Amino acid sequence: MKSDAIAFGVAGIAFGLIAGWIIGARQATVRTPAAPAAAAAPAAADAEPRAALLDETKVNALKTVAGREATNPEPRVELANLYFDAQKFDEAIKWYEAALKLNPNDVNVSTDLGVSYYYTNNPEKALAQLDRSLKIDPKHAKTLLNIGIVKAFAKQDLEGASKAWQQVIQLAPDSPEGQAAKRALDTFKASHPALGGTAEKPGT
Numbered sequence: 001m002k003s004d005a006i007a008f009g010v011a012g013i014a015f016g017l018i019a020g021w022i023i024g025a026r027q028a029t030v031r032t033p034a035a036p037a038a039a040a041a042p043a044a045a046d047a048e049p050r051a052a053l054l055d056e057t058k059v060n061a062l063k064t065v066a067g068r069e070a071t072n073p074e075p076r077v078e079l080a081n082l083y084f085d086a087q088k089f090d091e092a093i094k095w096y097e098a099a100l101k102l103n104p105n106d107v108n109v110s111t112d113l114g115v116s117y118y119y120t121n122n123p124e125k126a127l128a129q130l131d132r133s134l135k136i137d138p139k140h141a142k143t144l145l146n147i148g149i150v151k152a153f154a155k156q157d158l159e160g161a162s163k164a165w166q167q168v169i170q171l172a173p174d175s176p177e178g179q180a181a182k183r184a185l186d187t188f189k190a191s192h193p194a195l196g197g198t199a200e201k202p203g204t
Contacts (some may be wrong), residue, residue, distance in 0.1 A: 052085035066098075073102040077109055084112065089119045100147040111143045114150075123154035141177040144168045148184065158188060 044161055059082055066075040080095035097114040100106065114129035133143040148164035151157040165181035172178045 012129070020095050050145075052082075054082060054086040054088065059084065069175040073099040073106070076102070077106075078114065080109070080116075084116060087119075089116045092116045093120065105136050107133050107143065110148060111146060112135060114143075115146060118146075118150055118154065123150055126150050126154070138164050141168050141172045141175060144171070145177045148181065152184075152188075158192060162188065189191055 035068070055060035059079065062075045062079045062082070066072070066079065069075065076095045080092045080099060083089070083092035083095065086113060093113060093116045096109055096116060099109050099111065105107070110129060110133040113131065114126045117123075119130055120128035127147065129199035130143050130147045130150065133140055134147075144164050144167050148161040148168070162185060165185050168181035169185075171176050173182075
């Protein structure tokens with residue numbers, strides 16, 4: 001099948017998954033995680049996450065705290081999250097990078113940084129950062145899920161995406177991430193049987 005046709009098929013699920021699960025990883029560090037609606041079903045090819053309004057008052061307050069607390073990553077993470085939600089990804093990148101300098105082992109921040117690179121059309125940089133996340137936590141399901149998304153959507157590497165999603169299913173088959181990976185694999189297998197991947201649980 002032509003690569004452009006494959007890319008079109010990938011786009012349908014990629015936007016919904018990446019919009020939901022990257023935010024899910026980020027939320028785990030700052031608020032109660034919620035199962036994102038965007039990951040509940042394949043999204044339309046032109047679907048995009050809706051930008052939140054940027055709370056300038058909160059941004060200014062957090063910048064004041066960050067300036068006062070030079071070794072505290074938390075206000076920097078919160079600033080990055082606000083910019084991410086507002087789809088100001090260049091600013092999000094700046095603050096995620098600053099937070100990681102202070103706490104290099106925060107796997108959620110590392111993954112969110114990788115996705116921010118993805119949203120600024122830097123898939124190679126995104127994958128490199130997501131690989132760093134796996135060095136922090138090789139079993140981080142959201143990172144593996146998003147590696148699959150970037151490989152499928154940005155690189156048209158369906159085999160690589162399939163392998164990443166199978167890892168998610170093996171690690172956490174009943175988790176929301178595992179279910180999202182299963183849906184992605186089922187969708188791809190229906191369109192591209194030659195992939196040969198399976199969305200079955202280990203041992204089934």
